[in-house]
Amino acid sequence: xxxxxxxxxxxxxxxxxxxxxxxxxxQEAVCVVGPNGAGKSTLMAAIAGGVSPRAGSITYEGKPIxxxxxxxxxxxxxxxxxxxxxxxxxxxxxxxxFIGTYAMADRRHAAADAEMLLGYFPRLKERxxxxxxxLSGGEQQMLVIARALMTRPRxxxxxxxSLGLAPKIVDTxxxxxxxxxxxxxxxxxxxxQSSERMLRFSDRIYVIRNGRILLHGRTEELRDGEAxxxxxxxxxxxADAALEAxx
Amino acid sequence: xxxLIQTLIDALALGSxxxxxxxxxxxxxxxxxxxxxxxxxxxxLGAYALIVPSADAVANMFIGNxxxxxxxxxxxxxxxxxxxxSDALVFSHIRRAEPSTLMIASFAVSYVIQNGILMxxxxxxxxxxxxxxxxxxITFGELHIPLLQIVxxxxxxVLMAGLTLLLKRxxxxxxxxxxxxxxxxxxxxxxxxxxVIGLAFALSGVLAAVAxxxxxxxxxxxxxxxxxxxxxxxxxxxxxxxxxSLLGAAAGGFAVAxxxxxxxxxxxxxxxPFRDSFVFAIVILMLLFRPSxxxxxxxxxERV
Amino acid sequence: MIETPSGRLLRGLLxxxxxxxxxxxxxxxxxxxxxxxxxxxxxxxxxxLTVVVGLSIFVGNSGIVSFGHIGFMCIGAYVAAWATCNPMxxxxxxxxxxxxxxxxxxxxxxxxxxxxILAAFVGLILGAAILRLSGIxxxxxxxxxxxxxxxxYSNWDTVTAATSSIIGIPVEVDPYMALAFALCAIAIAxxxxxxxxxxxxxxxxxxxxxxxxxxxxxxxVRLVAFVLSAFVVGVGGTLWAQFLGVLTVDMxxxxxxxxxxxxxxxxxxxSVTGAVVGTIAVTVFVQLFRAMEGGVTVGATTFALPQGTQxxxxxxxxxxxxxxxPAGLTRSRELRLRRQRAATGDTGxxxxxxxxx
Numbered sequence: 001x002x003x004x005x006x007x008x009x010x011x012x013x014x015x016x017x018x019x020x021x022x023x024x025x026x027q028e029a030v031c032v033v034g035p036n037g038a039g040k041s042t043l044m045a046a047i048a049g050g051v052s053p054r055a056g057s058i059t060y061e062g063k064p065i066x067x068x069x070x071x072x073x074x075x076x077x078x079x080x081x082x083x084x085x086x087x088x089x090x091x092x093x094x095x096x097x098f099i100g101t102y103a104m105a106d107r108r109h110a111a112a113d114a115e116m117l118l119g120y121f122p123r124l125k126e127r128x129x130x131x132x133x134x135l136s137g138g139e140q141q142m143l144v145i146a147r148a149l150m151t152r153p154r155x156x157x158x159x160x161x162s163l164g165l166a167p168k169i170v171d172t173x174x175x176x177x178x179x180x181x182x183x184x185x186x187x188x189x190x191x192x193q194s195s196e197r198m199l200r201f202s203d204r205i206y207v208i209r210n211g212r213i214l215l216h217g218r219t220e221e222l223r224d225g226e227a228x229x230x231x232x233x234x235x236x237x238x239a240d241a242a243l244e245a246x247x
Numbered sequence: 248x249x250x251l252i253q254t255l256i257d258a259l260a261l262g263s264x265x266x267x268x269x270x271x272x273x274x275x276x277x278x279x280x281x282x283x284x285x286x287x288x289x290x291x292l293g294a295y296a297l298i299v300p301s302a303d304a305v306a307n308m309f310i311g312n313x314x315x316x317x318x319x320x321x322x323x324x325x326x327x328x329x330x331x332x333s334d335a336l337v338f339s340h341i342r343r344a345e346p347s348t349l350m351i352a353s354f355a356v357s358y359v360i361q362n363g364i365l366m367x368x369x370x371x372x373x374x375x376x377x378x379x380x381x382x383x384x385i386t387f388g389e390l391h392i393p394l395l396q397i398v399x400x401x402x403x404x405v406l407m408a409g410l411t412l413l414l415k416r417x418x419x420x421x422x423x424x425x426x427x428x429x430x431x432x433x434x435x436x437x438x439x440x441x442x443v444i445g446l447a448f449a450l451s452g453v454l455a456a457v458a459x460x461x462x463x464x465x466x467x468x469x470x471x472x473x474x475x476x477x478x479x480x481x482x483x484x485x486x487x488x489x490x491x492s493l494l495g496a497a498a499g500g501f502a503v504a505x506x507x508x509x510x511x512x513x514x515x516x517x518x519x520p521f522r523d524s525f526v527f528a529i530v531i532l533m534l535l536f537r538p539s540x541x542x543x544x545x546x547x548x549e550r551v
Numbered sequence: 552m553i554e555t556p557s558g559r560l561l562r563g564l565l566x567x568x569x570x571x572x573x574x575x576x577x578x579x580x581x582x583x584x585x586x587x588x589x590x591x592x593x594x595x596x597x598x599x600l601t602v603v604v605g606l607s608i609f610v611g612n613s614g615i616v617s618f619g620h621i622g623f624m625c626i627g628a629y630v631a632a633w634a635t636c637n638p639m640x641x642x643x644x645x646x647x648x649x650x651x652x653x654x655x656x657x658x659x660x661x662x663x664x665x666x667x668i669l670a671a672f673v674g675l676i677l678g679a680a681i682l683r684l685s686g687i688x689x690x691x692x693x694x695x696x697x698x699x700x701x702x703x704y705s706n707w708d709t710v711t712a713a714t715s716s717i718i719g720i721p722v723e724v725d726p727y728m729a730l731a732f733a734l735c736a737i738a739i740a741x742x743x744x745x746x747x748x749x750x751x752x753x754x755x756x757x758x759x760x761x762x763x764x765x766x767x768x769x770x771x772v773r774l775v776a777f778v779l780s781a782f783v784v785g786v787g788g789t790l791w792a793q794f795l796g797v798l799t800v801d802m803x804x805x806x807x808x809x810x811x812x813x814x815x816x817x818x819x820x821x822s823v824t825g826a827v828v829g830t831i832a833v834t835v836f837v838q839l840f841r842a843m844e845g846g847v848t849v850g851a852t853t854f855a856l857p858q859g860t861q862x863x864x865x866x867x868x869x870x871x872x873x874x875x876x877p878a879g880l881t882r883s884r885e886l887r888l889r890r891q892r893a894a895t896g897d898t899g900x901x902x903x904x905x906x907x908x
Contacts, residue, residue, distance in 0.1 A: 012757075048435055074437035086432040088425045090492070099425050100436035102418035151437055280687070340874040346687035347616035351816060352873045354809050359866035366859035475805070479698065486691060520706035527695040527702065531681060534688050 001026045001187055002047070002155060007056035009042050009211075016042040017211045020056070024155070029181060029188040031198035031219075033232060034208035040191040041083055043208070044159045047189075048080035049073040060155070071103065079153035083160040083191070085140040087147075089133025093124055096132045096143055100151035110150065117146040120176050138169040145173065149180065158190045162197065174201050199223065207231040249389045250512075258508035259501075260396035263403035264465075266500030267458045268481030269488065270410065271451035273496030276485060277427030278447050280346045284353040285333060286455060287478025288360035293326045293459025294469055295364055297377065302369035306469055311377055322460060327452035329360070334448045339441075364471045372470035377463050399461050406457060407497060410450070414493070419446065427491060480507075483530050489540025498541050503529075566886040567741035570827055571734050574600070577831070578730045590726055592838065597729035598790045600830045603814045604736040605783030607826040609776045610815065611740075611883075612749055614756035615686070618808055619677075619693030622700035623781040625803035626673055627666030627788025629704065632717045632798050634662035640719055647709025659723045663732075663789045670785020671778050678777035683770055697808065704800045717798040724794040732790055736783050740823040743779060748772045813869045819879025824886045832880060833865070840864050 002024040009017040017039045024030050032040050045051045047058060049070035058066040065073050074080075079100070088096050097117075101110040118125045121142040127135055132143055141161060148156060158177065162170040178201060180186050192198040198205060199219060207215040207228055215222075215231040222228055268290070275281045297311035297318070310321050333356050341352055381395040414420035426433040426443040434440050455474075462477060463469065480503055488499020503526060510522045518525075533540065574597075581593050606620045633641070633648055634657040641653045657665075681692040704711045711717075743749045752772040792798050810833070818829020840861035846853045872879065 070434040071437050071439050080435045086429050088428045091424055095421050102422055103437040337870045347690045351812055352870060355866045355869040358809055359863050362859045362862035366857055521703060523702040524699045527698045530695045531692050534684055534692050
């Protein structure tokens with residue numbers, strides 16, 4: 001569904017991503033883990049058209065999307081939930097939720113979708129006419145996920161959904177994402193700092209550090225978590241070997 | 248008491264003009280982080296558009312002689328086109344630049360428009376009579392209110408109401424507010440960046456055109472720098488009100504006008520000439536102690 | 552190649568020496584070959600060069616665009632007027648001046664030093680207040696400063712004669728005098744760039760987080776650069792006054808700010824060479840268009856561009872530079888040898904930068 005090859009991004013003299021290759025199949029839940037500053041968010045932003053890569057290719061459903069404007073990528077069915085809960089603070093919950101549907105050609109299903117999503121996030125219904133800036137962190141996280149889903153994406157990119165949230169709320173967020181995946185045939189690509197959580201929720205895992213993919217594999221193969229930890233913290237020669245071997 | 252009321256009305260009228268102009272600047276800053284110095288020259292252009300190009304000292308009205316409604320539409324159209332052109336020719340090519348670079352670019356645009364006007368209309372300031380009936384004063388007891396002040400306040404209220412309706416009730420407007428708050432996020436959600444930017448330039452053009460008509464009626468004279476002071480105060484107003492917040496821009500416009508008018512009225516005689524310095528100093532103080540302005544938006548601190 | 556200490560010194564000294572030599576040679580040739588008109592243009596350009604290089608000391612190293620430095624030029628220029636005008640005139644017109652200034656007439660260099668020092672002093676106070684702001688907020692604050700200086704000097708009639716012209720300032724600055732000051736400014740700018748402070752400031756511009764982490768007090772180094780830069784620009788102001796012999800406040804406002812920034816940006820904000828190249832390039836450009844406005848005779852017919860073409864062309868040229876060469880003609884590099892990265896953001900999307908890494 002999504003195929004990334006040789007992706008390289010720099011900010012000025014700083015290299016954020018170097019030769020990243022990654023693929024996501026339809027209806028998979030794929031996790032990207034790595035320490036702070038590893039390039040996870042840059043990867044997400046690059047897919048969604050938010051940064052201009054220096055080199056590489058990104059194809060989505062067989063179609064090159066690199067270089068497209070973010071709004072057009074969104075229209076292809078990719079929706080990004082960036083890190084840090086970017087709600088529009090002065091807009092109401094309702095306005096936030098519908099914002100992504102205004103640009104759509106077909107808005108007939110919007111009301112029904114909202115109704116369905118509010119079933120998952122009943123708290124939002126209670127705050128319907130309030131400015132989104134007044135919501136709690138957890139509510140804001142629910143809002144941005146619901147808001148992204150309103151655009152009917154087939155691929156949902158979620159950047160650090162657990163950042164700054166209580167563990168209980170994080171679990172709710174993940175469970176919701178997974179049941180949405182089942183019911184709406186959603187494909188998920190999630191950035192996560194906690195390797196423990198990702199082991200529970202994902203099908204496949206990529207470990208990224210210093211802008212490079214150091215390890216990837218099926219979650220059940222990495223179950224013991226040791227290889228991940230080694231790649232994550234970078235104490236290990238094998239991680240570097242994996243890097244060399246990576247296509 | 249009468250004095251106070253008179254001063255209040257002066258402040259309201261001045262504040263209306265500032266608020267109009269500040270909204271025009273605030274719209275663009277919110278979405279593009281562009282502090283548009285050429286905005287003052289759009290105002291100047293709106294005023295000059297009324298007259299026949301010539302080097303005479305007294306302006307001959309051209310569009311200015313048309314029926315009011317037609318004239319307003321024509322002036323708006325001209326200024327909107329100029330605003331959109333400035334985006335198409337200059338600003339659209341440097342979307343990724345630093346805000347200070349954008350500001351310098353707007354300086355360049357300003358320089359071109361100003362000297363273009365100079366070339367076509369000559370350097371001599373001109374007197375021009377627009378809607379001179381509006382200088383008529385209405386008397387309530389001891390209170391004298393020029394009709395123009397009432398018209399200015401009314402025009403501002405109408406425009407602000409229209410703008411509010413547009414921004415709150417239409418899908419285009421809601422997308423614009425979202426973009427003003429977090430342009431990148433809005434685009435991730437499919438909001439068309441260029442459409443929102445174009446609309447912002449067009450709206451700021453309309454606001455500039457109306458400000459131009461009011462300003463010209465008030466001063467009765469044209470010069471190629473006539474819009475600059477208004478732009479400066481409007482710019483200050485957006486900083487004071489909270490850059491990127493439209494409500495803040497309007498509130499800032501009134502706040503700056505009230506500060507100006509009341510400083511003028513109540514400062515000791517020897518300090519009055521320096522009134523504007525106090526106003527500008529307020530800007531520095533706001534930046535230092537309340538950088539998000541009177542009415543902050545969420546993303547502001549990282550923005551400024 | 553083996554780098555000996557003396558080799559490194561030479562490598563470091565070469566760019567400033569070459570730049571200064573270039574400016575000096577151009578000046579000498581132009582003055583020798585040209586008439587009085589050209590000599591005036593050269594003097595004016597060299598004073599502008601002093602101001603632009605002075606501005607670049609702050610802008611080039613800190614990465615913060617200042618819209619306020621013409622305020623320092625104004626402050627310096629008025630010091631020259633206060634110090635050097637005829638005492639009779641001062642006692643008549645500038646009754647608010649301290650007696651010491653009213654009753655005496657000071658020599659040229661005293662005026663120059665005074666202008667620089669007052670500008671630096673004001674810079675110190677202003678800088679201490681506003682330099683903790685960063686980016687566009689700092690730029691806006693410097694702009695507010697410019698507006699304040701303009702407002703104060705336009706209205707303080709017992710000290711600045713308000714908006715009336717100050718006349719009768721002794722004209723002291725000829726091309727070679729201006730050259731001497733311009734060369735000093737260039738030397739100071741090159742020197743500061745490679746001092747510890749200059750290096751730290753540039754590090755903070757390129758990567759604020761890293762610079763802070765390495766224990767640099769950004770505020771302090773910024774302030775030093777700001778004060779030094781205000782001093783040089785203030786000196787430029789005194790030269791301006793003692794070149795023209797006449798002063799009005801309105802000389803030092805938006806058009807002058809635009810022109811100065813244009814010179815800096817056309818050449819490249821990030822380098823001293825850029826400031827020099829930009830000043831020369833813009834001057835040549837402007838003079839060329841002025842000449843064409845005056846009329847160019849080809850055979851029997853004279854073509855003349857309409858008045859105002861020069862300004863419009865400059866505005867367009869500047870926009871083109873911002874669009875196509877944002878780091879300026881020199882790409883913000885010093886003359887050969889030294890490599891210096893231009894600070895251009897590349898973050899994809901439109902306006903608001905940074906969504907996290």
